[in-house]
Amino acid sequence: MPDTSDNHAGERRAARASLALGAAATLPVILAAGLRSVALLVTGLAGLAVATAAVWWFLTSRGAPRLLAGVLVVAAPVAVVVHYAVVGVLWAVLLSLVLWALAVGAGRAALSGGGGARGTAERPARRPRHPFLIMNPRSGGGKVERFHLADRARELGADVVVLDPDWPQDLAALARHAVLDGADLLGVAGGDGTQALVAGVAARHDVPFMVISAGTRNHFALDLGLDRSDPSTCLDALTDGVELRVDIGRVGDRVFVNTASFGAYAAVVQSPEYREDKAATTLRMLPDLLTGHRGPRLTVRAAGTVIDGPQAVLVSNNPYQGGDPAGLGRRERLDSGVLGVLGVTVDNAVQAAGMLRGRHGSGLTALTAGEAVIDADIAEIPVGVDGEALTLPAPVRCRIEPGALRVRVPRHRRRGPRPRPRLDWPRLCRLAFTRNGGVR
Template sequence: GWLRTQNVLRATWLALVWCCGVLVRTPSARWAPPPPKPMPAREVPAPLRPVLIMNPKSGRGKVQRFGLVRRAEELGARVVLLDTSVQQDVAALARQAVTEGADLLGVAGGDGTQALVAEVAAEHGLPFMVISAGTRNHFALDLGLDRTDPATCLDALRDGVELLVDLGRVAGRPFVNTVSFGAYAQIVQSPQYRDAKATTALDQLPELLLGEGGPRLTVEAGDRRLDAPQALLVSNNPYTSPDPLSLGRRPRLDLGVLGVLGVRVEGAAQAAELALRRARATGISTLTARQVTVHADAPEIPVAVDGEALNLPTPVLCTLAVRALRVRVPRDRPGTDPLQQDRTRRLDWRDVVHLALPLRPSGGA
């Protein structure tokens, strides 16, 4: 009786999870567009006076673990090591380096620090170099750099080529990856986010989407309009996958358009589509635009800029400086197939669990 019913339910649940995995992993022509052409690289002379700014605490101490200071100095670079015990103006340090004659600026640190120095490099028309010493290194990933060994990024000082890429701006601040609003920004504002980013997203996103908390957003993207998205992500060039949790990566950073992903879940059916990470889920809107304006029914809203939690006055304007950033990269880079990880991505069973279970009552019981 009761025990048999439980066994049937358990078997049905396991079958559902297995089928979800099959659905996500099964190849389909719709899911595998032809790989885009790689970003064109150009030959330029090696820098004579490169200056690299390094954060010794970034990526849990990658600067020291990989001997980046010694290696950079061996290759002729001057290293500015940040003093993490005090607040430092990274952009001011970069401008000082330019005043002192730097002909290349580079960063070993997180994406937010990279954006600040990248803006200075773009202002002065200098090449910029990324060293993948951050925690996630999204920008480095999309440049095709080796995220497992940041020391290999320094090879660009000796044998490198140059890419011209776009640089985003939001409310007067630069960004190299994304600006997020609504549920995405609320996750980043969470105290648990820095210690367990992926787990925090999985734990919080379903409830934030199915709830109606936070300011109501309205998005103008070119001549298109998105009404009341619960989560919104604006990216420096579009990502390959419209997956609200794992966006894949950007095969190009020089297309001159912002990627826009809006998510609105209005019921269990749309939640189930998101659980299966279907590209055509009705709760997901994807488009591109050269300019995006986010309005809200509040004078100020939480926003995450390259993962940094901020509060910005509304409306919030996102724009793009097209091919404004000269990025020097090693001639040989491992990221030769930008779509490979999307083809092999597997469904995380926690996505199904979190979206299948009912929400906790508002009282938290």
């Protein structure tokens, strides 16, 4: 077993540096403002709270009130900065922020080595003999054509079907027929919604699945460590690949690889106007959705907890990292065997400001569970499944299927930055001042 003492020493040094920088971050303002530093801190926090509350007013209002709220969103932080400049401490505040950012970076670097996310285990994989790939030419603004994905895949021995945008096809049926015809790998070049449809077939038949990051966002590809800027690199999995076992989520009978959303977002994507003008449609519909004048009243049951009346619910295939309450960043792993469940309940501007506390805010409920049941006061619930709009009969059951999907990825891939660990200050102190850090 390799000696990890040097790694442990490096983590302790980073933890001590983080604590020292955190303490030093308070000094510039104290030295520049003296006793006024407490008042300046209160002023900054108040400005941030007002700006956050103004965001809530902007989202839940129309007309002139929305315009005034938009002005306040900008004016509140600007007023704080101007105040700091007038009293001559702006330089000290900026220096404190830089030191604090360095402290946070050092702290996360220290914690990332102790009990942080570990990559999903890789297994050797033989080159597929009959790979079958489905490609959506419209995904990602035309990445399939721009990166010559179909031609490159065929050169590597794959059977490729490029979808006709004007002739909708049943992708799951295409994948099933391919397996019956002898396909020993299924792959998709497209968005996450398309990926999920074929991934469900691959999981059911225990056939390896290959992700080609040709969609717009491709969160699933990101968490697999694939290069989203050049989807052609994903094709390396055909010739020099390894296999991962990852979880999939199910909402009803539908597979999802990222999230199933309920409430405000799900209702917005159901609108026929959403595809034509996403921003305008969202701003038009949100006031009624967030204030309860439109949309179903939801109830969520998961892990022995009941969330009553949330405006939005996000159920994810594995939980998103702790510093990302909206579930828009990265997951630490895809094989934890649990769903992430996030409920947002915000009834007023005060609660909206309280969400500055992240997952500790009163308007957020974050859970992990093997199953979540979402009920409503209507017979059918709008659901957004990996960005696709569905309507399912209530109650809707979401569940995790641990290790259900075999994913083929390139052996050599640019994995990108690791998910940031939650900054746990007590744990950081233990790591800095005890021999084993109390984290192993």
